[in-house]
Amino acid sequence: MNSIDRxxxxxxxxxxxxxxxxxxxxxxxxxxxxxxLPLYRELPLLVALPETVDEVQSVLRCCHRLAVPVVARxxxxxxxxxxxxxxxxxxxxxxxxxxILDIDxxxxxARVQPGVSNLAISGAAAAHGLYYGPDPSSQIACSIGGNxxxxxxxxxxxxxxxxxxxxxxxxxxxxxxxxxxxxxTGLDSPGYDLMALLTGxxxxxxxxxxxxxxxxxxxxxxxxIMAGFDSVRAAGDAVGAVIxxxxxxxxxxxxxxxAIEAADEFANAGYPxxxxxxxxxxxxxxxxxxxHHIAAVQSVFTQCGASSMRVSADEAERQLLWKGRxxxxxxxxxMSPDYYCMDGTIPRSQVSHVLEEIARLSQHYQxxxxxxxxxxxxxxxxxxxxxxxxPEEIARAERFxxxxxxxxxxxxxxxxxxxxxxxxxxxxxxxxxxxxELHQFEExxxxxxxxxxxxxxxxxxxxxxxxxxxxxxxRHRHG
Amino acid sequence: xxxxxxxxxEQVAGARRAGQTLRIRGGDSKVHMIGRDCHADRDLKxxxxxxxxxxxxxxxxxxxxxxxxxSDLQLLLAERGQTLPFDPPAFAGSATLGGTLACNIxxxxxxxxxxxxxxxxxxxxxxxxGELLEFGGKVMKNVAGYDISRLQAGALGTLxxxxxxxxxxxxxxxxxxxxxxxxxAEAALQQMAEKARQPKPLNGACWLDGRLxxxxxxxxxxxxxxxxIWGGEQVETPLWEQxxxxxxxxxxxxxxxxxxxTNIHTPAEKAGAQCIDWGGxxxxxxxxxxxxPAGSHLALFAGGDRQSEVRGELDPVQQRLQLRLxxxxxxxxxxxxxxxxxxx
Ligand SMILES: Cc1cc2nc3c(=O)[nH]c(=O)nc-3n(C[C@H](O)[C@H](O)[C@H](O)COP(=O)(O)OP(=O)(O)OC[C@H]3O[C@@H](n4cnc5c(N)ncnc54)[C@H](O)[C@@H]3O)c2cc1C
Numbered sequence: 001m002n003s004i005d006r007x008x009x010x011x012x013x014x015x016x017x018x019x020x021x022x023x024x025x026x027x028x029x030x031x032x033x034x035x036x037l038p039l040y041r042e043l044p045l046l047v048a049l050p051e052t053v054d055e056v057q058s059v060l061r062c063c064h065r066l067a068v069p070v071v072a073r074x075x076x077x078x079x080x081x082x083x084x085x086x087x088x089x090x091x092x093x094x095x096x097x098x099x100i101l102d103i104d105x106x107x108x109x110a111r112v113q114p115g116v117s118n119l120a121i122s123g124a125a126a127a128h129g130l131y132y133g134p135d136p137s138s139q140i141a142c143s144i145g146g147n148x149x150x151x152x153x154x155x156x157x158x159x160x161x162x163x164x165x166x167x168x169x170x171x172x173x174x175x176x177x178x179x180x181x182x183x184x185t186g187l188d189s190p191g192y193d194l195m196a197l198l199t200g201x202x203x204x205x206x207x208x209x210x211x212x213x214x215x216x217x218x219x220x221x222x223x224x225i226m227a228g229f230d231s232v233r234a235a236g237d238a239v240g241a242v243i244x245x246x247x248x249x250x251x252x253x254x255x256x257x258x259a260i261e262a263a264d265e266f267a268n269a270g271y272p273x274x275x276x277x278x279x280x281x282x283x284x285x286x287x288x289x290x291x292h293h294i295a296a297v298q299s300v301f302t303q304c305g306a307s308s309m310r311v312s313a314d315e316a317e318r319q320l321l322w323k324g325r326x327x328x329x330x331x332x333x334x335m336s337p338d339y340y341c342m343d344g345t346i347p348r349s350q351v352s353h354v355l356e357e358i359a360r361l362s363q364h365y366q367x368x369x370x371x372x373x374x375x376x377x378x379x380x381x382x383x384x385x386x387x388x389x390x391p392e393e394i395a396r397a398e399r400f401x402x403x404x405x406x407x408x409x410x411x412x413x414x415x416x417x418x419x420x421x422x423x424x425x426x427x428x429x430x431x432x433x434x435x436x437e438l439h440q441f442e443e444x445x446x447x448x449x450x451x452x453x454x455x456x457x458x459x460x461x462x463x464x465x466x467x468x469x470x471x472x473x474x475r476h477r478h479g
Numbered sequence: 480x481x482x483x484x485x486x487x488x489e490q491v492a493g494a495r496r497a498g499q500t501l502r503i504r505g506g507d508s509k510v511h512m513i514g515r516d517c518h519a520d521r522d523l524k525x526x527x528x529x530x531x532x533x534x535x536x537x538x539x540x541x542x543x544x545x546x547x548x549x550s551d552l553q554l555l556l557a558e559r560g561q562t563l564p565f566d567p568p569a570f571a572g573s574a575t576l577g578g579t580l581a582c583n584i585x586x587x588x589x590x591x592x593x594x595x596x597x598x599x600x601x602x603x604x605x606x607x608x609g610e611l612l613e614f615g616g617k618v619m620k621n622v623a624g625y626d627i628s629r630l631q632a633g634a635l636g637t638l639x640x641x642x643x644x645x646x647x648x649x650x651x652x653x654x655x656x657x658x659x660x661x662x663x664a665e666a667a668l669q670q671m672a673e674k675a676r677q678p679k680p681l682n683g684a685c686w687l688d689g690r691l692x693x694x695x696x697x698x699x700x701x702x703x704x705x706x707x708i709w710g711g712e713q714v715e716t717p718l719w720e721q722x723x724x725x726x727x728x729x730x731x732x733x734x735x736x737x738x739x740x741t742n743i744h745t746p747a748e749k750a751g752a753q754c755i756d757w758g759g760x761x762x763x764x765x766x767x768x769x770x771x772p773a774g775s776h777l778a779l780f781a782g783g784d785r786q787s788e789v790r791g792e793l794d795p796v797q798q799r800l801q802l803r804l805x806x807x808x809x810x811x812x813x814x815x816x817x818x819x820x821x822x823x
Contacts, residue, residue, distance in 0.1 A: 104744075105676060106672040106676070106743050106744065107672075107742040107743050107744060108675065108676065109742075128676070129676065129677075129678075130676070150622065151622045151626070153620055157619075157620070158619070161593070161597065162620065164597075164626070164629065165593060165597050169774065174796065174800070178796040179796065180794055180796040180797045180800070181794075182797070184740060184741075184774045184775060184776050185740075185741055185742040185744075185745075185772070185773075185774035185775055186739070186740025186741045186742060186760050186761065186774075186775055186776060187589060187590065187594070187740055187757065187760050187761070188583070188633070188738075188740040188761075188776060188778070189740065189776050190776050190778065190790040190791045190792075190793060191790070191793055191797065191801045191819065191820070192630060192633070192634055192638070192801050192804055192805075192819075193583075193596060193629060193630055193632055193633055193634070194797070194800065194801070194804075196596065196626055196629035196630055196632070197625055197626060197627075197629075197630050197804075199626065200622045200625070200626055201625055201626075205625075217675075217676055217677055217678040217679075218678060219678045220678050240537040240538075243536075243537055243538075243539060243650075244536065244537050246560055246650035246651070246653070247650070248649065248650065285678070285680070285697070285698070285701060286678065286679060286680065286701040286704065286705065287704075288698065288700035288701045288704050289680070289697060289698040289700065289701035291700075292698045292699075292700055292701070293698065345618040345619065345620045345621060346618060347535070347538050347540070347617060347618060348537065348538055349535070349537065349538060374620075376619075377618075377619040377620050378538075378618055378619060378620075379619070379620050412616065412617060412618070413616070413618050414616055414618055414620075414621040414623050415623050416621070416622050416623050417618070417619075417620035417621060417622065418620055418622060419622070420622055421622075421623055421624070425623070429623065429624070432623050432624075433613075433623070433624060434612075434613075436610045436611075436612055437612050437613065437614065437624070438624075440606065440610075440612055440627070440807070440808065441624050441625055443807035443808070444625055444627075444804065444807050444808075446807070447800070447803035447804050447806065447807040448800060448803070448804075459624075460624060460625075
């Protein structure tokens with residue numbers, strides 16, 4: 001990589017941004033050194049925190065002119081080191097673009113800036129009886145721009161879809177700083193569906209500066225059934241049986257014994273501590289529909305041998321039952337100095353097999369692992385517990401994680417369902433894709449970013465451009 | 480079937496070597512719609528490459544080869560109480576799965592049930608280099624690499640010849656009712672907005688010939704209860720199938736058929752035949768509309784001059800990105816030349 005003239009860069013950015021929007025000194029840059037996966041840290045040359053889209057555009061133009069790498073950042077809750085800064089580049093924080101521009105109740109849309117938090121959209125829509133569907137557990141903090149970049153999911157995705165299903169249009173800045181808009185007010189737009197391509201592209205193809213999302217009417221009623229099972233297998237079968245009964249629950253989540261213990265300790269939700277697996281099944285819709293489906297799911301769970309069952313009687317009880325699930329990550333965090341969250345997605349029929357294998361690997365690596373996951377979607381979140389103070393344990397946790405991802409691919413699944421590849425899963429990309437597919441990704445990357453300066457070294461392995469390759473930390477070089 | 484696939488790959492690779500262009504053909508149900516007329520040196524025929532390769536009702540996942548007929552898929556799914564949620568046209572049995580994805584063509588429930596673009600989980604395709612590639616997979620969520628599967632929706636085969644598709648399927652609704660109301664187009668738009676904001680099992684809203692039709696589908700009690708509140712006349716009507724398959728008399732005749740992708744705020748046309756579908760998001764018109772509101776997209780869906788551009792202009796930035804994207808998958812421009820835009 002050509003060495004970058006930091007002085008020149010600083011001078012040029014100072015001409016664009018007010019002083020309080022540039023962070024130059026190392027100590028003040030620390031909060032930006034990593035995302036939600038602190039195993040990977042790096043300081044950038046500069047942190048830029050523009051307040052307007054015009055400023056974002058000027059920063060991009062400037063970086064393009066000077067051939068400086070740019071890494072976009074939303075709220076930094078990502079779990080794949082996607083927003084980790086580039087040591088030779090600018091970290092472009094979008095958190096100050098945090099205005100909700102418009103809520104249109106008749107068209108059921110919200111037009112927002114990229115730094116708006118996921119939950120704030122539903123908050124603003126609530127006055128109109130509407131909400132935004134995808135609800136990642138990090139929704140208080142994570143930004144809609146980050147959600148778009150990762151194609152974020154949540155516990156309600158089986159019924160309401162992922163981020164990609166809930167977008168109507170977006171404004172984009174290219175790496176050169178050129179502006180364009182994708183999508184439209186209707187459901188079809190001319191030419192290629194660049195919005196689909198941009199969603200989940202991890203900030204590698206452009207910078208999203210505005211998003212219009214679809215809103216949904218808030219259901220009349222939502223109730224959750226909690227069921228305990230004596231084995232993971234029985235719970236896994238129960239998930240398939242609900243689907244086979246023709247019911248698509250609003251959410252269908254599973255936890256194993258260790259996760260039940262951690263979550264209940266944390267949230268006091270009254271989870272069955274003696275169960276080997278727990279299912280949370282939410283049903284929403286009209287009063288009549290929910291009543292009908294609750295009865296149907298109860299009978300399915302009984303037939304599948306549920307050892308205990310509880311149905312939320314009111315909103316407070318529903319919130320309580322979910323609280324354990326939604327705080328499962330921090331709850332597990334309290335059981336161990338550090339945890340490492342994996343994200344493989346597998347066919348539902350493979351759930352018990354894969355969980356048994358994970359238990360075996362846990363023995364092998366001598367590291368505890370709690371499992372919390374989106375059972376309806378087959379999206380696993382094994383939480384590997386370790387101590388980052390012990391370098392040898394970090395290495396073991398990483399090997400354990402890599403084994404889980406490869407196992408997910410081996411049973412017909414993928415290495416990441418919603419958290420993205422980032423820097424973290426780059427080494428596993430070749431286990432999911434062949435060389436020709438990886439090459440095709442690379443061609444698409446260069447179509448949007450010929451000089452490879454947008455979030456370089458993330459998302460897709462760059463096979464032929466070794467310059468890029470060398471920018472990766474040593475342990476991610478594979479040949 | 481492995482041999483048939485190999486033969487397809489060989490045809491694309493052979494054409495690439497020979498510098499020839501290819502016209503990709505499925506069931507020929509949409510040759511004269513959606514895209515421009517396409518002229519190429521040779522045909523690449525996908526209709527013979529058909530069959531369901533995997534169907535797991537409990538996983539809600541179906542995989543089928545591109546030439547598989549939509550009508551065959553719907554029959555198979557119905558046996559297990561499931562359906563293609565995007566309700567694509569079968570065009571009298573001729574429509575294929577590959578063509579359906581390439582055209583991103585969807586039924587009247589789209590705003591509520593999604594599109595084939597939304598349902599696709601993975602694809603296998605042959606790119607313009609004659610390489611057989613697989614993206615996505617058979618699982619509900621997959622964010623590794625770029626979403627090249629969804630990118631095929633609406634690309635009209637210009638980025639690759641789709642050979643196999645993995646889809647999310649859904650249970651058939653238990654019960655359905657259509658309510659009809661006599662009203663003006665303006666009143667219908669207002670009703671559509673009002674009804675769609677309510678958390679009720681609405682999954683179709685169309686205005687045609689002075690009548691508003693609302694379709695409710697889901698659990699029987701919920702549908703009946705809502706129908707009781709919403710009033711109107713409960714009708715048995717083939718309307719939804721006719722809208723889906725474009726067999727309603729509205730679509731007859733030689734005049735051009737325009738489609739405006741827009742939202743509920745766009746006023747109804749003052750003159751000329753129109754059909755308002757998708758709860759106001761899709762306007763079928765038999766003449767050019769007076770104005771096109773910002774953010775709306777007009778396309779010449781069928782008929783008219785199909786040598787000209789049939790869809791809206793792109794801004795220069797997007798045109799550049801789209802052209803580069805095309806070149807990244809089909810550098811020689813040999814797949815369905817000119818079908819999407821004259822310059823592509
Ligand atoms: C406790 C916890 C629970 C979580 N639960 C879930 C969950 O249930 N489901 C889920 O999907 N994820 C979950 N996540 C992961 C994370 O919250 C999501 O990936 C989220 O979408 C990231 O948003 P962010 O604003 O924090 O993005 P960041 O971490 O700041 O960035 C993520 C990526 O997006 C890019 N980016 C950010 N903004 C833009 C932009 N405007 N334009 C272009 N690129 C941009 C960055 O370059 C980076 O590659 C969880 C994380 C935590 C810590």
